[in-house]
Amino acid sequence: MSDFEVLLVGGPSAIPGEERVQLAPSLTEKVKYRFGAHYEHFVHEGEFTAVGEKRLPVYRWTMRTAIAE
Known part of the structure; x- marks a missing residue:
């Protein structure tokens, strides 16, 4: 099974477009x-x-969590 390319929408505006x-x-x-x-x-x-x-699936931002140390 292969991965799907998806488009991330929303969240921080500082996320680079190419990512x-x-x-x-x-x-x-x-x-x-x-x-x-x-x-x-x-x-x-x-x-x-x-x-x-x-034609890519749109993934919309839902929340942010902190990375546990």
């Missing part, structure tokens, strides 16, 4: 993106969008 496309193992699992001393959490709710020639 907004990430890989996810499934469309039902949330994506945790490490950003500074936190994880930004994104989920897919069925939306898709065109990015260049590709």
Whole structure:
């Protein structure tokens, strides 16, 4: 089974645009993106969008958690 390219939408505006496309193992699992001393959490709710020639699932930001030390 291969990973899916997904588009991260929302969350901190400082996340670079080139890092907004990430890989996810499934469309039902949330994506945790490490950003500074936190994880930004994104989920897919069925939306898709065109990015260049590709149609990608949209993962929207839901919350931030601190990285445990």
